[in-house]
Amino acid sequence: MPSEYTAWKKKFLKEWLKHNLSKYDPGVAIAVDLKFYIKPPKAIARVKKNQNILKSETWRVVKKPDLDNLEKSVLDSVNGHAYEDDNQISDLHSCKRYSLNPRVEIVIREDGLGQDEISSVRMGKRDIKILKSATNIVDFWNACTEFYSDEELAWAWLHPELVEQK
Template sequence: MNSSSTDVRAALAAKGYGMGRGVRDTWARPSTAPVAPPARRSRPQAVTKATYSHEVGRRLTFEVPGTPVAKGRHRTAVVKNRVRNYTPEKTANYEAYVAGCAKQAMAGRPMTDGPVALSVTAYFSIPSSWPKKRQAAARAGELRHIQKPDIDNLLKSLKDGMNGVVWKDDCQVCELHNCSKGYCDSPRVVVTVEEI
């Protein structure tokens, strides 16, 4: 053993490091010193200046023009020998469209940070192949929309689209009021969010 390795060992021993048992030429912390977990590397977070407010009774109503789109199931693909999950393009585009309509309706108001109640009415177009009598019944609200998409999947796509715009997260939706779907000449979704 040369003098430089002896000096290094002495310096490490002075700092509380000692020779590990049964392991040759490896250094270990003494068992009496507390061992801190290794620091995790974290990605740099984007700095956002989001403001939140909550005012009981505050209400926001807006429309999302066009045919309502339900939340599609996540898809899975293998890319470069890795499994990748992704949201279907149609769903992602509709959620972005809902976010744009909600942002326009918010008009610069801050997001809410408290519990909210949500009301949704989805209107689908009346099929032109139906007889005129059936079309008139659909316009009058006598016929209900009982085909796909399901109302709960419609709610998912709307709630995900309003994340970060109307509320911080859709877990803030504590009550659902008057969620329905029907027929109309101009397909759209009418959304009402009320702070409770």
């Protein structure tokens, strides 16, 4: 690995260890949320009209570094410290944005908590029809999101035979 990469990983781990966070036990499924806030190029940062969007940290980065490489760097850095092995990660969400305050935000939590909390979902006749006719979850999700939580939609997709009519 390039020396710059290994130096960055060591620096990130040093920051991680400062917080004296607990480690997840082996075999525990975990979810990770990563947000990469990247310093914008000078050509973007010095333009006055860009300041508000840079302050709001909503400007999506569509240039290098690649998001999957950023993820790997962070996850490998805390491997053995935040969790026994990164194969425990069952859910991963990440984004990269320009920011005047460059940083990495990481949230790690146990995944699967409350998986069985939903035992039934009641849907209107129209939504049940959409569920049964949808060929993929995206079409179903897009048609029904304003009325149901993400958890209810996922449950309904996984258990369509158990969905009750309102």
